[in-house]
Structures are given as C-alpha cells and as structure tokens.
Amino acid sequence: MTQFRLGRLSAALAVVALVFAGCAQQGTAGPTTGPSEAGATPLPGTGKTVNIAINPWVGYEANAAVVAYILEEKLGYTVVKKNLAEQVSWEGFPTGEVDVILENWGHDDLKAKYIDTDKTAQSAGELGVTGIIGWYVPAWMKEEYPDIDDWQNLNKYADLFKTSESGDKGQLLDGDPSYVTNDVALVKNLELNFEVVVGGSEAALITSFQQATTQKTPLLAYFYDPQWAWAQPPLVDEPLVRIKLPEYTAGCDADPEAVACDYPPYILDKIVSTTFATEGGAAYELIKNFKWTNLDQSTVSELIANQGMTAEDAGKKWVDEHEAIWQAWMP
Amino acid sequence: MQTAQVDRAATTTHDDRTADRATGQPTISVRGLWKIFGPAEPKIAGSPLLELTNAEFRLRTGSTIAVRDVSFDVSPGEVFVVMGLSGSGKSTLVRCLTRLIEPTLGQVLLDGEDIRAADEQRLRELRRRRFAMVFQHFGLLPHRRVIDNIAFGLEIRGEPKASRLARADKMLSLVGLEGYGGQYPDQLSGGMQQRVGLARALAGDPEVMLFDEPFSALDPLIRREMQNEVLRLHHEVGKTMIFITHDLAEALKLGDHVVIMRNGQVVQAGSPQELVAHPADDYVADFVRDVPKSHVLTLRWIMRDAREDDPADGPEFGPDTVIRTVIHAAATSDKPIRVVEAGRLLGVVDRAHILEAIAGHLEPGQVEPGRVEEPGPTPAT
C-alpha cells in the first residue's frame, strides 16, 4: 500500500519537476542577455559560445584569462574553458569541442594532419610570445662547476645528478608527458650518461628547481620560457642557467629519432577550427588580433600562480590596467 | 584392548581425578546457572525481573533467558544426557560449562574447582586438558588431513609433532578409521567425519567429553551405529560424558542420567527408567508416551513382593534386567519370574505384569522401584 502511494507520489513529483525544469531551462536564457541590456547596442557575442582549450601550464592559462575576460565582458560571449593536453585539444577541432588553441608550440605533425590534410583547423596568427625550451641547472651549480653549462661536460658531472630513479646514470627531469620534447632522443644521440625521468607536471618542475636553488641540490631539468617562475624568488635572484646543446639549424630536428641539436626558438601561434574561423565572427577577429609579449604573459601568470588569484580575477586586473593594449585587438 | 589400557593408564596420572573417584565427589557440579542474552545481562544479578516468565522478561527487558537457574551433578564416569527440543537452552547450557558462552549467574565446578573464577590462561588449560567437545556439524578443518585434524588439540597445546601424530594414529584405530589418516574431511561420509570428531576429542585424553547433538546430522542407521560406538568407547575409556540431544530414544539409550529441559529450565531429572515410569509433568509424559516401556524398564520396576504361595522354581533374573529380555522366559514358563539378586529373592513378576508393561499400561502405584534410589539430580525451579 504505502509503496504504491510512494511510487505514485514520486512519479507525480518527477513529472512536475521535469515540466518546471523545462520551463526554467528556457528561463535561464534570460540572465545571459543581462549584460547586453547594459550597453546601448546588443553585444555581438550574445548567446554564443567559444570553446577554448586550456593546456597544462600557467602561461597558457594567462592567455586564456585575458582573452576570455574580453570575450565575456566586452563582447558578450560565453566562454567554456577545457583543460586538455595539447594533442587532445587538436582532437577537439573536428567535433567542435574545441574552437581555439591560444598558444601552440610547434606540433608540425598535428598541423600537417589537421590543417593540411583534414582541413579542420587553421592558424590564427602569431601569439607574439617567443618560446624557448632547453635544459637548465640552478645558478649555484654554474658557480661551483663553471664548465657545467656545456653539454660536452655533462657526462663528467653525471654522478652529481644521480637519483633513486636514474640509477647509476644522471637524472634529466622532464615535465608533463604531453609537452614538446626530444629529450630521450637527445640523450641517446649525444651519448649522454643520463636517464630521462618524467616529473609529470609543470608544478613538479618548478618545485624541483626552487628546491634545488634554495637547498643547493643538483638538478638538471627541462624548462622553458615564458614561465612565471622566472620572475619570482628564488629564481628571479638566481636565474637558472641554460645548458648549451649543439646549435639548432633548420631541419636538424626533422627526424625525431635522430635529433642531436638544441630546441629551436618557438614562434608560438594560435590555432582555430575551420568552422570557428568562418563562423566565429567578432570572437574570431579578437583572437586573430590577440598578440602580446612574454612580459605581458608573465605578469598575468604570476598573478595566477603566486598571488592566488583566479584566472578570471587576473584577467580582469590586467585588462583594467592595460586598456591601450587590448583595445587594439578589438574587432 | 590395548588402546583402552593406554587410556586407563593415562587417566590415573591425574591424581586429582583418582581422588575424586575415591571421595565420590561429582566431576561436574552446576549450581543455579543462568544465561541471559541481551542488554539486560550485565545488571541482572539479584533483580526481581528474574522472577518473570520468559515471555514477560523478553517484553520488559528485550533480553532472552536461555538458561534459567539450572543445577545438577555429574558423577565420575557416567553418561549424563541433557535432552530437549530446539530452543530449550541445552546447547547454551553445555557451552556454559567450558565458558564458550559466558554464564550470567551461577556456579560451575569441575572437581570442585570454580570454572567461572578461572582466568583466561587457566580456562585455556582446562579446555586443552580436561574437556573435549564433539560438535553437531563436526567442526573439522577442511584444509587439514584427518590425522592432522585429530592431532589438532595436541598441536594447540604444543606437543611435538612425532608424539602427537603417534597419538592421533592410535585414536584413528580406536574409532575404526585405520588407513584414512591421509584423507581430507570432505572425502569422508558424515558418519566417518564424526568418528574423526570423536577421535579428536579423545586424543587429548580429557576427563570430560561434551557432545553437542553429535549425531543429529546423520542418517538414522548411521546414527544408531554411532550411538553404539559411543557406548563402546565409554566402556573402553570410561570418560565422563555429557551428551546433548533432542532425541529421546538416544537419551534413554545412552544416559545413566537424563535431564529434560524446556524453555531453559530443567523439567525433570532422573534415570531413564524414572523418566519413563514417572513423567514429572504432561510435557515429559507426552515425550515418553511412545517409548516402549518394556524396552526401558527393568524387572525391579514391575515386581511385586514374593508371597508364600509363589512357586519357587520359576525362571530367575536379576532386578536390572530389562523387561523385554524376559518375555521369552515368561512365555515358555507358566510360573512367575523370580527376581533374584546375590542369591536373595527380591520379588516376583507375574506374566500379567509383563503383558501390561508391553502394552504400555503402568498404573500409578503399581510401578514402584524396588530399591531406594540414590538422590538424583535436583530438579530446579
């Protein structure tokens, strides 16, 4: 008996809930039109969504923070941020899951597939930031061992870098598995007595370098610039020292298995899906125009990484303080 | 029988035991034993709640009285049977004796030693050396061979491997399982498994053996065989045995003394003959109604005093002869049977008495034991 009643009661409630939910869902379209009414004319992005891939390093997030803030607050778009690895972000272009990658490091193979073959993506111009990838040691090591910053001397110091993970070889610490890296091939081709150990994340790299600098422990690791940690103690006072690898020449990294030269300077660029390029309107225009410097990016990164700001707040702060720069990007 | 002699010899090494036998002190003495399950247990001592009936008690306290004020004595070397239907508290009672279940109130004495006062170590010692138990569902360890199961108790008390296996081997043949030592329990039939259980209990050469409905899971034929086995072993090793059963026939067959329990209480205690001849109440009467009296009662119970005119040449039998066995003699002789003990005429039994007994009619007053019974177990309540 009670079960019957209970069943019916629940069913009735469910029906009511669904009906109202349906209404309410339509109703929620209301508030998004809110900001538009504030301005004299409706904003171009009203009711439209932009999907931005967020790759796993803070510098990237800084790009997205500023772009997203402008898209939402100045143009009226809804921005959906998706935390994805680089490769996976590209997978999102054909299905529409991802509209934009704001900071692309090379990835010629992906460009070949998605831009040239599939034609589901295209470049949206340079980011204005130059990326540098390399191997670094803490400053104290250069003082202690002046010739350590040449790759030819690394084997001499390999013992210093031994850890539980690298066994009887020296350890070369890498970052997130999705990062652009030739390190395994480099170690092999340069005949270095080192073992690549993967730290797993940007944070692992930064913590390791900060510890190595303050506690004067040896560390050889993959690192890059722009990176907010450069502008922070302890690295700001004792900047990491880059190891000189055999000089980069065009094409020397063509065969990933035979690489024996340094990383090139990366002219970072923006990638959008073809659909977004044609239908993205004002948002696409903004993203195409978006271009700033290493310093700009680091400023925002630092707000996020060290001052505990959310990406939204950091984006707002930068936008509020740098109107001249971003006005030039507006469509 | 060789093994039996070994056992007897072993028994005498326990001085206290021999002493008991000499003084006639009971092996086990239970006084005012209570077991209450439930929240009321810890604070019940002396409470007027104990006066309530079981049903009222449960309603008032949410607790159950499993054993209610039970007292009895078990004499050395006897088979003492506790009989009752399921829920009567008999299994709880037997577990209280070795504190597998902790009694709530009352006293349990083993050769005068208060078992409830024993600390954990002493209790373990008692269980290891003085008691042994045979279980309804055998309780054999499936991962051990038969021989290792039998030696289990000895292993527990730390006997060296060689000696315990030798002992286990003897037990194996004592229970008629020669050659099965290397098998696993699940390769044996139920009856054989219980023989292993018996052997395990005997292996530690305990003073008291406790049987908790050991044969109720067995087929009737096997059950009878096992009962005979117990009688044989009792005869051979002479242990004090406390035997729990729900089967009246089994109780009457095995017991020197029988206690009948109901709702946690003892309703009657006595020898099998007393129970059959004088049921204490309707409950017991109901039980014994279908028992063939002639199979239980002895001549002592139906003889009358000899008269001057009784023929002096009738067949002669001892007073403890079961009625059934004289039927043939009575049928072939027209003279009354003479009940004789040590050359003295105690009384006579007429053919009519025998027929009455076979028919199950025992008029009150007609049946009187022709001897003074030693004081039986004190029925409680």
Place this chain on the structure above:
Amino acid sequence: MTAGTLALRGRRAVALSPRTTWLALGAMSVALYLVFRDQWILPHERDTAVFQAFNAARDNIDEVKRTVPPVSLVLDAIRGTTDWLYTTILGILVGLGWPAVIALSTFLGYAAGGWRTGLLALSGLGVLGALDLWDPSMKTLAVTLAAVLVSVAIGVPLGILVAKSNRARAVITPILDVLQIMPQYAYFIPFVVLFGIGAASAVIVTFVYSMPAAIRITALGIRGVPAASVEAAESLGSTAGQVLRKVELPLARKTIGLAVNQTIMLALSMVVITVVIDGPGLGENIIKAIQVLNVGAIFDAGLAIVIMAIILDRVTEQASLRLDSRSGAGRAGAARRRLPRRLVLGGLALASLGAIGLSAIAPTWAGTVPEEFASLTFREPVNDLVDWIQANLYFLTIGLKDAVTAGVISPIEKVLRSSPFWLVIAIGGAMAAMLSGLRAAVITVVALAGIVGLQLWDHSMVTLASVLVATAITLGIGALIGILAASSDAVSRAVRPFLDAAQTLPAFVYLLPALVLFSPSRFTAIVAAVIFAVPPVVRLVETGIRLVPETLIEAGRASGATRLQLLRKIQLPVARPALLLATNQGIIMVLGMVVLGGLVGGGALGFDVVSGFAQRRDFGLGLAAGISMVLLGIALDRISQGAGRRRLEDLGERAAKVQVHATP
C-alpha cells in the same frame, strides 16, 4: 606470498609433493638465470614496426571516418544521441536549480531510507553547494546518470541472457573478464579515435566501464532464484516469459537493485577520470589542482566526489532493500511510524514543489548557489599541513623512498630486465600451472608471448617490478587491517568509512599527495597504487575471515586455542580462497593504478600509455603499451586466480542466495 602458502594450494592440483616441485622450480629458475643472464633480453626500442602499424591503422580509421560517410554517420549518430542524453539530464538538473535538487533528493532519500538517508542527502548536497562546487557536481552527476541509464538498459537484459543461456555466458564472460582487467586509463585510446573528445565520449567510456557490473550482478541474481520456485511456476504451466516476469525478476529484484548501485559507483569513479578526454565535472577541478600542485583544492573536490558517492550509494542501496517486497525491515518500520512518515513525506513533497516553483519564478537565484553560502573550503588547512610535512618530514619521506627504491624496486627490476624473456615466460607458465591449472598456464604463456610480439618486453618488466612491489606492500597492509577488522567489530566500524571513501575516489586523486610527499619516482607511483588497492584487499580479507564457519572457530576455542592460534591454524587457512582472491584483486587494482603512475614518474608501460595519449607520434607506442598492460594483467590474473576463485564465487553466490531469500 610465500612458497608455503603456494604449496598448500598446489597440494591437490599436482601429484608430486608440492614443496619439492616448488623447490625444484625455484632452483631451476635461479640456475637458468645465472647461466643465461643478460642474454635473450629484449631492450626497448622507441620505434618499431608494431608501433608504426598502429599509427597507420589510426590514420586509416581517421581516413575512413573522413571519407566513408556511413561510418561517420553511425559514429555521429551514437555520439549525437549520447550527447543529447547528457545535455537533457544536465538541463533538467540545472533547470531545477539547487533548491529543487536538494529538496527532491531529500524527499527521495527519506522515501528510500528514512530520516537518516534523507538527512544525509540534505546535508551532503548542502556541503556540495557550500564548497562552491555545485555546478561541476551537477555535471559529474549528469554524466554518471546518463552512463548508468545506458548501462542498466543494456546490462540488465544481457545479465538475464547470461543467466539463462550457457552459450551467451560462454561468449560474454571472457569479454567481461578482459574489461575488468583493463586499467581505466586504457579505455580512452580507442574511444577517442572513434568518438573524439567531449562529454559524449565521456558518457560512452563510462558506460562501457560500468556495464560489466550490471551484467554480472544481474546474472547472479537470476541464477540465485531457488530452483524450487521456478519449478513450482513451471509445474503450473507458466511460459518462460511468465517465469521470468512473475518469479525470477521479482525474486531477483533486490540483487538487481544492487547491480544498479554498483554500476553507479563504478561509473562515478570513471567519470572523474574522463576529464582527460574533456569529460565535464569535478574532474576538471582535480586536474587543475594537480597542475598547480594544490593539494587543498584536490581535497575539496575529492570531498565533493566522496559526498556524492555516499549519497548515491546509500539512496540506491536503501531503495533496493525496499524493493525487496519480502524485506521485513522496511515493512515493519513503515507500519510502526506510518502516520509521521506520511506527514514527513507530504511535507517534503510540498517543499520540493515549492522549490521547483521557486526555480520557475526566480531561475537566476536558483541557478547559482549564493556566494556568501558557498564559502566552505579546506584549502588552507590542508595546504598548511602539506607544507609542514614537506618542510619537516621531507628527509624521512625521501629516506624511505630511497631505501625502498634501492633495496627492493631496483634489484627486482634489474633481475627481471636481465632475465632471458623465455625464462620469465616459462616461470610464469609454470606458476600458473601449479597454482591455477593447465588452462591458466596456456593463457599465461600466450599473453606473455603477446607482449614480446608487441615489442614492449623491457618496459613490461619494469612495470612488472613495480606491480610486484606494490602488490606485496598492498597485501601486507591489507591483510593486517583486514585481520584486525575481522577480529574486532570496533575496528571494522572504524575503518569502514575510510574504505568507502577510498574506494569511491578516482585513482588519480591519490597521485598528488603521493607526489607531494615523495616527488616524482617509481616509489611515488607505488605509494599511490597501494593506497588505491588496499581497501578492496581489506574488505576481501575481512569478509573471508568472517565467513569462516562459526563451528570451526568454536571447535578451536573448545580445544583451548589462543586467538593467535585460531587465526593461524583455522581462520587464515580456511579463508585461503578469499585471501587468494584478495591477492588477485590487489594485483589487478595495482596494475590499473600503475598506468597513472606514469604521470608521476612511474615510467615504463604507464608512461607509454599516457604519452601515447598526449603525443600524436607516440600513439602506436601508447596503444601497444595499453594492450601489453592488458596482457600482463591477464597473465597475472591467471597465475594468481588459483583454483580457489571459482569456489569463492560459488560461496558468494550462495551467500547472495541466502541474503535474497531469507524470509522474515
């Protein structure tokens, strides 16, 4: 596992004295190793024909998807439908707004399990809101519900089929076995190739991951229906359909309820990980926190997941108990407090209606949890604690790591890597033969040979070393806690909430604390795997020991055994099938976690899978590594399943029967 316990199992499987056989096997292995050490080893190569073939296959699939419309149409249709399902459910949850969702959940909780469950739903959801995690929680819930709907819709009928048809069972069971061994992470690669990334793929992966439970438990429930009941129905002339509808399904209702419950739990644990393929929800919060090493933020998000899991678990569990029409508890409870219960139900229903109305009138307000309310967070205290540990216990943790790595992990790894591959395969086969029979041995050898074929032998050996160490630690800790929990109700009650929480949290939540304490290393991955795998081992050990028949314990006590003797001589030996199953489960869980260990320095196969996922040119390597992992899992599973597995499953089945059919 010691040779002694192994020998016990082998006793009846082989005629030869098992101890001698094991000794001979051991001696021969050592001798062969010493003679052939460093020969016939298969060093790792970064690029092989196999990997290239996989890469080419992927390109082909992409090509087919692009150029053959029917294929892409079908895939798009599946994707579209799934996406629609997810969006609709999320739409309803969002449209209802938080007041109505909380009110309705409280109503459902109370209706299913009384005031405790109702209160749990109310306060639990309240905490979700207070943690400012309402929106991601609703997304996670939506993916979970969508996946569970599909799982149940397909899994229950399949389960009935498996129960009824031996042929279906023969086909489906091995598939379920493989699915169960597959590490969660390995599910992603094929589905991303087919369906791309996004919520739809997340739902599909979650559904595939959670469906086996629905099938298995449903089949168990149907098979558990007493033959007598079915016979009775048949003797009255019922058709097969009538038997199913009127006898089997009603009698198995509670078990099927349990199937739904388990499906939800598994789905939830998967949903969070789908963030790596752009699955929405709480996983995003966690992965973001991992990227910036913010343990406190992970704690918040992890707490939200646990709360959601507990609510879903309790509500569905209680509901399935209630479903059991013969369950006395529900009925008696209802009878005793009928009037107040009705009043409360009515009140809650009214409150729900009111909240729904509120959402309709003020959708904006109901759409977001007010900021002043959403201010609960554990970030600071947790991060402070982490900082303190890092500052003060660093040398201790690093010392432990280095000691274990140098003393245990590296030597084992070295032996495995320097052994001839055929020797490892032969030893694996021999162990499987001794422990689990000939069939298992054949499967083991084939699986291991498959790894050779995939050209990932060296990395598999590295992973195997980590798995062995992690399993040993897991079993040690798990058995200890399990034994304690089995011998004391208090301990059992005390550890249960931790076990529940630990089992609901997705594996990678454990990575960060481990990483913070031990920095990137194989040991870190092992620690995370141990935390992940200990709970089920504890449960199995505890259950196994508690299932030891009371008569045996009593027999032991009556013989004067001490507690330790009871444990050593009765409980542990009798519970051996359960202990073996615990070993088996431990290995499988550890293996699943070691993949994720690739993210924190675990290296080898795990890293190959992760990087195959992250770098396009490593796709072939990643896929091959994923398959190797499954093969390694199958081999370890077969070796460790022993002859005991089947017996224990029988036991479980019987226990389920007893549960289902116990009449009041």
